[in-house]
Amino acid sequence: MLYERLTAYEGRPAAEGGEGKDPVNPAMIRHWCEAMGDTNPAYTDASRPAGIIAPPTMLQAWTMGGLSGHTARSSAFDELLAALDDAGFTAVVATDCEQEYLRPLRPGDRISFDAVIESVSPLKTTRLGSGHFVTTRTDVWSGGVRVGTHRFRILKYAPTQRTTATAATTTAPKRPRPVVNRDNAGFWDGVGARKLLMQRCTGCGALRFPWLPGCNACGGQGWDTVEARGDGTVYSYVVVHHPPFPAFDPPYAVALVELAEGVRVIANVTGVPYDKVRIGMPVELGFQSFDEEVTLPVFRATEQGGGADASR
Amino acid sequence: MRAGEQLPPLRIPITRTLVVAGAIASRDYQDVHHDAEAARAKGSPDIFMNILTTNGLVGRYITDHFGPDAELRKVAIRLGAPNHPGDEMVLTGTVASVDGDEAVIEVKGANRLGNHVTGRVTVRLPHDAPQEARS
Numbered sequence: 283m284l285y286e287r288l289t290a291y292e293g294r295p296a297a298e299g300g301e302g303k304d305p306v307n308p309a310m311i312r313h314w315c316e317a318m319g320d321t322n323p324a325y326t327d328a329s330r331p332a333g334i335i336a337p338p339t340m341l342q343a344w345t346m347g348g349l350s351g352h353t354a355r356s357s358a359f360d361e362l363l364a365a366l367d368d369a370g371f372t373a374v375v376a377t378d379c380e381q382e383y384l385r386p387l388r389p390g391d392r393i394s395f396d397a398v399i400e401s402v403s404p405l406k407t408t409r410l411g412s413g414h415f416v417t418t419r420t421d422v423w424s425g426g427v428r429v430g431t432h433r434f435r436i437l438k439y440a441p442t443q444r445t446t447a448t449a450a451t452t453t454a455p456k457r458p459r460p461v462v463n464r465d466n467a468g469f470w471d472g473v474g475a476r477k478l479l480m481q482r483c484t485g486c487g488a489l490r491f492p493w494l495p496g497c498n499a500c501g502g503q504g505w506d507t508v509e510a511r512g513d514g515t516v517y518s519y520v521v522v523h524h525p526p527f528p529a530f531d532p533p534y535a536v537a538l539v540e541l542a543e544g545v546r547v548i549a550n551v552t553g554v555p556y557d558k559v560r561i562g563m564p565v566e567l568g569f570q571s572f573d574e575e576v577t578l579p580v581f582r583a584t585e586q587g588g589g590a591d592a593s594r
Numbered sequence: 595m596r597a598g599e600q601l602p603p604l605r606i607p608i609t610r611t612l613v614v615a616g617a618i619a620s621r622d623y624q625d626v627h628h629d630a631e632a633a634r635a636k637g638s639p640d641i642f643m644n645i646l647t648t649n650g651l652v653g654r655y656i657t658d659h660f661g662p663d664a665e666l667r668k669v670a671i672r673l674g675a676p677n678h679p680g681d682e683m684v685l686t687g688t689v690a691s692v693d694g695d696e697a698v699i700e701v702k703g704a705n706r707l708g709n710h711v712t713g714r715v716t717v718r719l720p721h722d723a724p725q726e727a728r729s
Contacts, residue, residue: 310619317612317619317647320654324662338666339653342646346621373636374624376645380670410637441637 284369288402288414291362295398296418300354302344302393306336306424311389314340335386341422341430342379344393359399362416366438371413378417378435384428391424400433409524413439442526455528457572466493468507476569478510478579480545491545512567514541514581519551519559529572535559539581547579554583595697595719601687604655608643608705610679616647643677648711652701655685656715663720667696671713681705687715695719 304310308326314337315325323330325337336344347353366372387393403415420432462470469492472479480491485502496503519537526532535556540546551559552570565581572578606612617627622644625632633641652671657664677683683703690698696718703711 314619314650317615318650318654319606320650320657322654322657322662324657330662337650337653339646339650339669340620342649343620348621349623373626375626376673378670378672379645379649380668381649382668383666386665441635 284365285402285404285414287365288362291358291399292401293398294358295356295396296359297352297354297395297397297420298356300345300352300395300397302395303346303348303350304344306344306387306389306391306393308334308389310343311336311340314343333388335388336391338383338386338430339381340387341381341383342420342432342434344387345395345420345422345432354395359397359418362399362402363438366414366416370440371438373411373413373439373441375410375437375439376434377415377437378433380433381430382432383430387424387429391429393429394423395420397421406437407525408437408439409442410437411439411442413437457529457576457578459576465495469493472507472509473569473577473579476577478512478541478547478567479507480510480541480543481505482508489543489545491541491547508543510541510543510567513584514539514547514565514567516540516551516559516561516563516565516581517546518561521556521559533557537565537581539565547581549578550580552580552582559583595689595692597689597691599689601655601659601689601699604658604685606651606683606685606703608677608679608681608683610641613641613643613647613677613679616650617644620644620646620650622646638676638678640678643710645671645673648673648677648703651683651685652703652711652713652715655687655701656699656717659687660717660719665718665720666715667718668716669713670715671701671711673711674709675705675707677705677710678707681707683710690714695721 311325324335328334397418397420400417400419405412415435415437417435421428422430469479480489481493482489483497483502484504484506486500488497488499490498517538517540519535521533521535523533533556535551537551538546538548564584566584568580568582569577570580614628626636627641627644630641649669649671653666653669683705685703687699687701690700696716699715701713701715702709
């Protein structure tokens with residue numbers, strides 16, 4: 283199993299006998315400060331009594347392999363990355379960096395470092411895609427003295443392919459089919475006739491939605507149906523950003539709509555941008571066809587006017 | 595300085611130049627930090643800032659405020675929403691604790707997608723220097 287193979291690398295070296303490619307030097311410090319917009323004179327003003335120090339946050343920069351690559355990287359770390367690549371987790375992104383600075387670095391300091399693979403996480407699902415987090419810890423030395431430590435976490439992941447608008451026409455995935463059973467068939471028959479039907483208990487008269495075999499209020503088994511007038515207000519809502527399901531195009535708003543009759547229905551809100559949906563917003567029932575088989579009740583915001591067709 | 599005190603915010607426009615210059619200054623040649631096409635192939639809408647640049651900006655935010663004699667002891671950050679060109683990151687900080695001459699600052703950097711970075715910085719403050727922002 284992949285994860286067992288991955289965790290076997292925990293505790294093994296990630297880098298051994300690493301040497302900084304350049305000694306700490308004013309040119310690289312200045313380039314860093316220019317990029318960061320950092321005007322701290324401690325990094326550039328050699329006339330200060332203590333001379334200049336490197337920005338402490340450059341700690342990792344002194345250990346980087348650059349374009350010519352790492353020479354110190356261990357075979358264990360390369361094998362771990364290769365195993366992840368082979369399993370489809372080909373992309374990499376850094377997620378965490380924890381640095382401790384034990385003494386300032388100054389021009390002329392020569393850097394050496396070694397690193398250990400601390401942990402490999404189980405498979406995680408993220409916005410970028412699913413993958414494994416790999417945590418390493420690096421000790422940085424200069425002149426036989428440890429000058430800092432550096433814990434670094436990367437995500438090796440399988441990129442989620444984004445569907446493009448042009449590719450969506452012929453091969454677009456379809457919305458999930460509703461599960462129709464004897465308890466809710468009457469509701470779906472209503473939707474087919476472009477009516478939103480709720481149940482009414484013939485015992486106590488309580489309205490209920492979604493459809494259920496018995497009455498929440500009195501337990502009665504008898505019921506008939508009432509057609510919703512169609513007006514309501516947004517009782518609550520969420521905006522779905524992640525994860526992106528097939529046939530859905532986030533971000534989109536899903537509302538809990540309170541109908542004029544008092545029952546609440548979960549549905550999409552249309553006719554208004556997802557970030558303009560608000561609690562208390564008046565909405566009106568409509569029906570939207572997603573494909574030949576699936577039509578669903580949706581609620582169109584009525585405040586914005588315009589009368590445009592429902593669309594996401 | 596007391597726990598709960600807020601640092602003034604620092605607004606950083608995320609330009610393509612900043613993303614690329616930060617990556618190169620930190621010797622990070624991962625293509626997702628300079629090649630938009632490669633970034634898109636890996637599931638990102640555009641290039642994005644590398645963690646070393648974020649780390650450098652967080653360090654700068656603290657020393658900009660406390661002055662050149664303040665000494666960074668620890669910087670621990672976690673990345674969330676990526677910093678893409680065209681966005682703006684607003685760094686804010688709150689003093690979490692003060693212990694002798696050391697203070698821990700909680701730092702957050704928000705862009706329009708959410709929090710790009712959250713973290714904690716431990717900084718040693720000079721005894722004799724005024725603990726005020728440099729102008």
